[in-house]
Amino acid sequence: MNIVIIGLGNIGGSFAQAIQKNTKGHDVYAIDVDEEALRTAEKQGLIKKGYTDPKDIIPKANFILFAVYPKVIVNIIEEYYSLFQENTIINDVTGVKRKVIEEIENKLPPKVDFIFGHPMAGRENRGLKYASSEVFIGANYLITPTKRNLPDNIKWLKDFLTLIGFSNITEVSPEFHDEVIGFTSQLAHVIAISLINSDDISRNTKQYTGDSYRDLTRITNINDKLWPELFVMNKDYLQKHIDEFKLQLDKLSTAIEDEDIVTMEQMMVESRRRYHDLHSLDMSDE
Amino acid sequence: MNIVIIGLGNIGGSFAQAIQKNTKGHDVYAIDVDEEALRTAEKQGLIKKGYTDPKDIIPKANFILFAVYPKVIVNIIEEYYSLFQENTIINDVTGVKRKVIEEIENKLPPKVDFIFGHPMAGRENRGLKYASSEVFIGANYLITPTKRNLPDNIKWLKDFLTLIGFSNITEVSPEFHDEVIGFTSQLAHVIAISLINSDDISRNTKQYTGDSYRDLTRITNINDKLWPELFVMNKDYLQKHIDEFKLQLDKLSTAIEDEDIVTMEQMMVESRRRYHDLHSLDMSDE
Numbered sequence: 001m002n003i004v005i006i007g008l009g010n011i012g013g014s015f016a017q018a019i020q021k022n023t024k025g026h027d028v029y030a031i032d033v034d035e036e037a038l039r040t041a042e043k044q045g046l047i048k049k050g051y052t053d054p055k056d057i058i059p060k061a062n063f064i065l066f067a068v069y070p071k072v073i074v075n076i077i078e079e080y081y082s083l084f085q086e087n088t089i090i091n092d093v094t095g096v097k098r099k100v101i102e103e104i105e106n107k108l109p110p111k112v113d114f115i116f117g118h119p120m121a122g123r124e125n126r127g128l129k130y131a132s133s134e135v136f137i138g139a140n141y142l143i144t145p146t147k148r149n150l151p152d153n154i155k156w157l158k159d160f161l162t163l164i165g166f167s168n169i170t171e172v173s174p175e176f177h178d179e180v181i182g183f184t185s186q187l188a189h190v191i192a193i194s195l196i197n198s199d200d201i202s203r204n205t206k207q208y209t210g211d212s213y214r215d216l217t218r219i220t221n222i223n224d225k226l227w228p229e230l231f232v233m234n235k236d237y238l239q240k241h242i243d244e245f246k247l248q249l250d251k252l253s254t255a256i257e258d259e260d261i262v263t264m265e266q267m268m269v270e271s272r273r274r275y276h277d278l279h280s281l282d283m284s285d286e
Numbered sequence: 287m288n289i290v291i292i293g294l295g296n297i298g299g300s301f302a303q304a305i306q307k308n309t310k311g312h313d314v315y316a317i318d319v320d321e322e323a324l325r326t327a328e329k330q331g332l333i334k335k336g337y338t339d340p341k342d343i344i345p346k347a348n349f350i351l352f353a354v355y356p357k358v359i360v361n362i363i364e365e366y367y368s369l370f371q372e373n374t375i376i377n378d379v380t381g382v383k384r385k386v387i388e389e390i391e392n393k394l395p396p397k398v399d400f401i402f403g404h405p406m407a408g409r410e411n412r413g414l415k416y417a418s419s420e421v422f423i424g425a426n427y428l429i430t431p432t433k434r435n436l437p438d439n440i441k442w443l444k445d446f447l448t449l450i451g452f453s454n455i456t457e458v459s460p461e462f463h464d465e466v467i468g469f470t471s472q473l474a475h476v477i478a479i480s481l482i483n484s485d486d487i488s489r490n491t492k493q494y495t496g497d498s499y500r501d502l503t504r505i506t507n508i509n510d511k512l513w514p515e516l517f518v519m520n521k522d523y524l525q526k527h528i529d530e531f532k533l534q535l536d537k538l539s540t541a542i543e544d545e546d547i548v549t550m551e552q553m554m555v556e557s558r559r560r561y562h563d564l565h566s567l568d569m570s571d572e
Contacts, residue, residue: 120496140494170493180494183485188498190542191477193557194534196564198527199469206564207456208426208466210406212474214564215501221561224554228547235542241484242539246532248480253528256476256521261514268510271479275507278482278492278500 004061012067013131018164086111097174136165182237298353299417304450372397383460422451468523
């Protein structure tokens with residue numbers, strides 16, 4: 001199969017690495033504006049050949065992975081509409097789904113099968129040099145099938161994702177995806193940014209941090225050209241989650257102010273219960 | 287030296303392990319209400335002998351480490367006042383300092399030297415079985431010397447803590463300790479608890495988490511018998527930090543609502559700058 005990765009940054013590069021490591025018989029190509037990244041990936045054997053012009057390789061693609069900004073996906077689909085092969089399977093990695101599907105699906109060539117997806121794998125730093133197939137191992141992958149998608153292609157994609165390391169590949173609706181990701185990913189980023197930006201830097205806080213602060217701020221090395229757009233596209237769910245979080249925060253803050261030990265204990269017992277559930281641990285086992 | 291660890295849970299046990307691994311010539315004893323933990327530690331060679339009654343070993347102690355709740359420290363000092371040796375050095379691990387020092391210092395026997403401290407090392411799970419000296423390696427340790435402390439004893443304690451693995455042992459005032467820890471540790475815990483408790487569990491969120499959510503909720507396995515008291519003892523600083531965090535949260539939430547990309551980008555550029563500063567990274571290096 002000819003696989004074309006569009007966008008050879010951290011996530012695209014990690015896919016290239018994971019395909020190289022775990023599969024046989026595929027030829028992997030990449031499209032990027034960054035020629036240096038393409039040449040590096042060629043030298044490392046991560047890809048067979050890199051292209052800066054999509055029209056040179058899109059016609060040969062059997063599977064295309066878009067690892068670029070949502071707007072770039074739309075632009076490429078529109079501009080190279082007539083060049084896509086029939087039956088090409090496409091997947092993306094965008095963190096919101098409703099708006100992206102809405103914008104892209106009615107622009108697709110008729111026989112191209114775009115199965116929208118979202119790998120839930122860490123990308124703390126940007127760029128090809130930080131790419132690593134390791135981040136996919138055991139990670140969750142959400143796909144949001146639409147009526148256009150062929151069941152055989154969905155099956156192929158799931159098998160392929162399993163092969164390159166993902167653990168739970170779950171089919172969900174675009175609505176559910178955006179609701180739950182608005183919580184587990186977007187709200188987490190909103191909180192982390194707010195926390196680190198509320199630091200009084202004159203204190204030189206760095207010297208006084210433990211694991212807690214480092215954990216809660218690890219995701220603040222955020223791509224400021226991508227995330228504002230993702231937040232806006234999902235703002236209905238994200239605002240709902242921010243409000244629910246603030247209710248809990250205010251409840252705890254009030255309990256602290258009132259020295260209401262009972263309420264604090266209840267909230268902590270509940271948080272511990274949820275922690276144990278999240279990690280599938282038995283609470284008596286500590 | 288005869289070292290007595292009071293409280294042989296995760297943190298006390300980690301100290302015992304770190305002393306055993308990294309020092310020679312000390313005899314380590316422990317006091318705990320949990321006889322099973324004492325016998326286990328004896329069998330593992332972590333301690334020479336364990337006691338359930340403080341009066342059997344406190345008179346022999348040259349260095350005492352309190353790894354128990356603040357109230358238990360006060361009780362033991364009051365009850366065994368006359369049994370402490372002259373020149374015994376004492377250290378604790380309590381996460382707040384002003385109130386604890388205020389309560390304890392005027393109850394101390396005259397020639398005992400209590401140097402108050404706070405190891406900033408992870409303790410995700412409770413109990414001796416999770417104890418590990420590894421968590422101290424490279425960790426920060428704050429000490430809050432008072433006028434009573436002898437410079438020679440402070441120096442001894444710092445050398446000892448360095449020997450067992452800590453990296454930056456910093457002297458700060460109790461006020462500064464509580465201010466900065468109210469931010470890096472307490473606010474982080476308040477946020478993590480509020481986040482996990484705001485989850486809609488009917489969604490079975492666990493299946494849809496990536497590293498972000500797991501990072502932000504790792505510290506929610508919190509000791510509900512200890513932390514409410516710590517929060518209350520530091521509520522002035524903690525509330526100030528919660529308010530400052532909420533200002534940033536509201537600013538970001540408003541920008542999302544208004545689709546104000548410029549403000550969001552500015553906040554993210556700032557959070558990235560702070561992330562790089564925290565990790566001593568060059569921002570161009572990505």
